[in-house]
Amino acid sequence: MEEDNIHEHFHNHEHGKVSKNKIILNILGVMLFILAIFFEKIFDFSKQMYLTFYIISYVLIGYEIILNALRRLFKKDMFDENFLMTIATLGAFFINEYTESIAVLLFYKVGEFLQDLAVEKSRKKIASALDLRSEYANLKSGSNTIKVKPEEVKMDEVIVIKNGEKIPLDGIIISGSTSINTAAITGESLPKEVFKGDEVLSGCINIGGVIEVKVTNTYEMSTAYKIIELIENASSKKSKTENFVTKFAKVYTPIVTFVAIFIAVLFPVILNINFSESLRRALSFLVVSCPCALVISIPLGFFVGIGTCSKKGILVKGSNYIDLLSNVKKMVFDKTGTLTKGKFEIVEKNFVESDITNDKIIEYVTICESYSNHYIAKSIVDNYKKEIDLSKVSSHEELSGMGIKAVIDSKTILVGNEKLLNKFNINFESIKSNKTILYISIDSKYIGYITLADTLKEESKNVINNLKKFGINETILLTGDEEKLADEIANKLDIDVVYSELLPQEKLEMFEKIKSTSRKTDIIAYVGDGINDGPVIAQADVGIAMGKGADIAIETADVVLMNDEIEKILDSIKISQRTKSIVKQNILVVLIVKVVFLVLSGFGISTMWEAVFADVGISLIAILNSFRIAK
Secondary structure: OOHHHHHHHHOOOOOOOOOHHHHHHHHHHHHHHHHHHHHHHHOOOOHHHHHHHHHHHHHHHHHHHHHHHHHOOOOOOOOOHHHHHHHHHHHHHHOOOHHHHHHHHHHHHHHHHHHHHHHHHHHHHHHHHOOOOOOOEEEEEOOEEEEEOHHHOOOOOEEEEOOOOEOOOOEEEEEOOEEEEOHHHHOOOOOEEEOOOOEEOOOOEEOOOOEEEEEOOOHHHOHHHHHHHHHHHHOOOOOHHHHHHHHHHHHHHHHHHHHHHHHHHHHHHHOOOOHHHHHHHHHHHHHHHOOHHHHHHHHHHHHHHHHHHHHOOEEEOOHHHHHHHOOEEEEEEOOOOOOEEEEEEEEEEEEOOOOOOHHHHHHHHHHHHOOOOOHHHHHHHHHOOOOOOHHHEEEEEEEOOOEEEEEEOOEEEEEEOHHHHHHOOOOOOOOOOOOEEEEEEEOOEEEEEEEEEEEEOOOHHHHHHHHHHHOOOEEEEEOOOOHHHHHHHHHHHOOOEEEOOOOHHHHHHHHHHHHHOOOOOOEEEEEEOOHHHHHHHHHOOEEEEEOOOOHHHHHHOOEEEOOOOOOHHHHHHHHHHHHHHHHHHHHHHHHHHHHHHHHHHHOOOOOHHHHHHHHHHHHHHHHHHHHHHHO
């Protein structure tokens, strides 16, 4: 994350880490300020002597503020806190209030420094949670390994990851097994056991044995790189609240400037006070009017919100989506891989009596399916927990649209749909079901069938039920499944509306219809994971993708649930609503305090010192309040 970009986002000041030179200059300025006070008040030196020290002190402490004001002098956004502080302190000098003028600058700089510390603390906290970059990769070269930069590793090359090392690139384990800490990617604190053939993601930490990994993504395509890029770009997308403050400041600052001129020029006539007193009031008025607290605390609040989400494995691509998430009224869901596991499981076995055991039948089915790339075949193989002995296979043929014919242990096995058994004239009883049925024949005899279904994620019902608590008025399901199955899923989950048997292009058309028939003020979110969900995610006010879904869905989405847990939606909405609530608190408190002290300073009740405390003090209070988002 680029440091300068972050600080520009937080503050109109050119903040950053305070350099040693700046610290030295400020300390020197403070020392000269103290000397000037002694020369004027105690030793009664000549005015020329202590005035020289005051001027040098003023320049050393306030030069950044003055330079920033001068840089913006001929720009459209010249009316900022730098402008206000410069005018106020130079004016104080003009009326011989040297001590007060420099003290104002000093107090202001101390406040700025404390604000910088708060921002930096937040940055480091989030950066540590997203410390995904690896400095090197152990590239395997023959029997040796060489340390190279992750950017230099190519696809299909093999890297070695030792205990305690960060995984530099996405890949598949080809040797060894281990435990990995996935907290930085998924927010999950418990270690994950991985074995040969399992996928591992960059950014995770190996906390077990040595593993060899075949690289499946180059550095620019790796999970860690994409996450870092998303977080870096997040602050460029401002929320409506932030944009409101920007517009507010552009109108507000010129107004208070002209009010200050009015106080300085007309109060002597209206209130019968001397010009020196009216000028002091005007200067105090300018100091307290500085919109610093809003400029700092509001972007910081959203940044803390984004960081809090990221630590829970939720990537939010901009503070505008925090804003939108907090106001979602309708949530539309894809089914497969989103509300369901996206993985077929055997839910029923129905076999006729024969000499072959049920376990043997399942073994034959699994061996048949192990040659296929079909998603059902993969699910059956994944469900089979024993070792598959392919040496038993004499022949294997996949019949498109029907199923598989294989010879195993000298037995002819048929596994597939009704068309397959009809093709080979097998007598069987057809089953009517909204689930997937695989019929089985051995040596031309019908053996029975197995039923497969995509099972619901355990947390799906809890998510749907709890969305109402967060102000979601309506939940909708869009799916390509048959109407009967879609209705069954919707009833189990208490989903309000369901649209079924949709082709990919019809999904988008239906979503656009939902948007067009909703109120213009309704924020509509869509949650999906597949390639066909990409266009719908792009059309949604807030597009949410599952982290293990298709790349296009993740790329298009505004929010990504990295650990693929649907219940993270509740966390994302909860954090966004808390963020919005605390940001609103900051705006309200800041404006109330501003108005009170503007009136007090305008009528001479508060001094410039109190004016600065009102500005800097309320800024710090707003910043501290923003950190409550992370609790």
